[in-house]
Amino acid sequence: MSYFNSEKPKPRFSRWGIVSLLALALAGLSFLPSGYVIERPGQVFNVMGEIDGKQVISSSDLESYPSESRFDITTVSLLGNREANPNWIQVLAAWADPDQLVLPIDTVFPPNLSTEEVRAESTLQMEVSQQDAIAVALKQMGYQVPRSLYVNSVIEDTPASKKLIAGDFVVSAQGFAITTFEELKATIQATGDSELLLGLVRDGIERQITITPAKQGDSFVIGAMLGYTYDFPASVLLQLGDVGGPSGGLMFTLGILDSFTPDSLAGNNHVAGTGTISSDGQVGPIGGIKLKVIAAKDAGATVFLAPSQNCEELLGHVPSGLSVAIVRDLEDALIVLDQVAAGTKLPELKCTN
Structure with a gap:
């Protein structure tokens, strides 16, 4: 006697059906706004060099000197704004990438300001930062700057x-x-x-x-x-193209000093950094410091100057081959550069209260 199963096979999705559903889901995610923006390591600018054929730092009044030092301003690249924020596929990919940072859009673009107003404020911050950098550098050179x-x-x-x-x-x-x-x-x-x-x-x-x-x-x-x-006693022109924010203040100051004084402040070393500069030479904290050290390392820098208030963020996040020096003010930065120029090995990163 033979037996056979007369039950009908249960319907089930074909492999192609599942693939099609996944494709439709991913396509849907690609069109959905996320409410986030993505930060990445941005461009690096050598303030001792040129942009579009023009010196970043120049003066019609001060004598300039050749330098072997390189001083880089580091930046963060931003994907998205309030009008066009990244889709969920981009956000998920950024979350999985340690070299990217996902932020709620309100932390970068405040709800009470338009994207254009945020950009205008960023441009203003850069202009103010440049003026402060010129003032601090000229005062360090012995000028009176009302x-x-x-x-x-x-x-x-x-x-x-x-x-x-x-x-x-x-x-x-x-x-x-x-x-x-x-x-x-x-x-x-x-x-x-x-x-x-x-x-x-x-x-x-x-x-x-x-x-x-x-x-x-x-x-x-x-x-x-x-x-x-400021009532500057000498004209100093700074130009960096379409870059905003105040975080280039410290590196601009060092670049000005290096351009208009005889010695190379850092010897023949490649130094990057970040930090605001106040009119009295204090170095202030900035955002995106973890991404900026990555940009500095990728550009070939061996030393990075960081504000003391950002120190804790950097612990465990310094790329191999990059020495980070914590600075509170211009005087600290100049001491570090003296050590770098002399070939002194910088100590391991430590944070103190």
Whole structure:
């Protein structure tokens, strides 16, 4: 007697059906906005070199000297903005890549600012950073560099709108003379949402206005971008193309010093770095430091100067063959360069409070 199974085979997807479904799912992901942006190691610029056939650093007043040193400004490349953020396939690939960083879009492009406003602010930060770098370098060279606090731009529909104008010099707040942005910021926070009395010089005429700061997050703002304008004793021109942000300040300062003083600050070494520079020579923290050391190593640098406030981020993330030196100010950076020029081996990266 023979037996056979009369049950009908259960329907199941064919291999091609599964592949087709996966393809459709991936295609769908490729069109879905993610709400993230992706940071990658960006371009590296040698400030001792040329861009588009023109020296990055030049002067019609100062004597320039040849140098064997190379000083690189490192950058971060950004994929995406509020109007066009990466799709989910790009985000998933970036999450799997240790050389890329995925960030929520609001951390890079604040909801209250358009993409164009963020770019304009970044450009302004670069301009201010360059002016501070020139001032710090000239002072290091022994020049006197007077400065004034001024309004660079005013954001529409803010407390400062139609009250401050670009080019106003700010000389007092609440009746007290001020000379620094930090003094003005502290006065704004102390004033809160009460009236702030500002003393200005506009078109050579002194005047006073009142502004009521607005709450933004945990602080108060007036809606104006301020910076320093300097009375430079010598003309120094810096040009770096379409690069924004303030993080090139330290390297610009070193490049200026190296360009207009006889010795090569770092000998024949290739030094990269990052960090803001304040008018008194303090080096400030920046974003994307892990990506910037990768860019520096890929460009051939052997030494990287990093702000002290970014030290903890770098622990365990320094590429092999790259020595990282932590600096708090210009003086620290110059000491490191002396060691590099002398061939002294830099110590292993350590962070101190």
